Amino acid sequence: MRNKRFMPELPEVETTVRDLRKIILGRKIEDVWSDFKKMIKRPKTLGQFKKEIIGRKIQKIWRRGKNIIFELSQGKALLLHQKLTGHLLYGTWDIKHGTWKPKEKGPLEEKINTYIHLLFVLDNGKMLALSDLRKFAKVELWDKKELGEELKDLGLEPLEKSFIFQKFKGCLKEKRGKVKQVLMDQTVIAGIGNIYSDEILFEAKIHPFKEIEKLSDKEFKRIYQATRKILSKAVEAKGESISDYRTLSGEKGGFDPLRKVYRREGEKCSRCDTNIKRIKLAGRSAYFCPKCQQL
């Protein structure tokens, strides 16, 4: 398998959040370590960040789009975006002389350990680590009351009860352009990236380049239903695993065998045996079946 990468989209982030709730809810943060200050965007210095965060309890953990929010005691909230390659890990590490090494054997010794750049030491002696190969991940500390403003541009939450067809169609129709691009637009629907947009459009039998204004009501309906189906199926499977994605405890996600088109260029379509094709859209790859998904 080439180019092993973790690309957290909604199902992977949701899986992480559910795991985090089981493991670290109610824990107090006792110390923070980092060797890459740029990751912490707010407050400006690591010293300030440590000062404001140490001693606070993790009271609530939730997700908005691909963001993870840790609500802390006394009105603070930690906002984390994993971007392309961020991983959260739970375990124990030895921190010495500006570096660290794993204390335990098992999944923690795998390669993702190499890229740990931020560690939270908890009051049970365990740690929450952020590993990030490409160092794009972002961590910000906000006042809880500022969060709404910070997250206001994010679009619909596709797994919520309020995600109904009329709203979905209305939001998509406000935009112009190719349907794949609009599905990935975080201000329209929050949480869909390159993998799941391809899978959703295959399920709905819609060409990724189809223009929004050319979609019929039936086609909107198919995309809406596919969005719900694919995302909930992926959450159930605990996310994808084509990359080196691991859950907090180091297990693989189970979405891989369910993946129909993404990174399957040249393989047979599971519905009609036609070869899966790859085309470029806004600098990235779109995978689709040229027979099932026609313009």
Add this chain to the structure above:
DNA sequence: TGCAGTGTTGCTTC
């Protein structure tokens, strides 16, 4: 060996 490809977001440019 060097360079295109990998994906998310935000900023700059036109």
Add this chain to the structure above:
DNA sequence: CGAAGCAACACTGC
């Protein structure tokens, strides 16, 4: 105003 392009960064595959 919107879109397109690029930078942030590191590694893999050809």
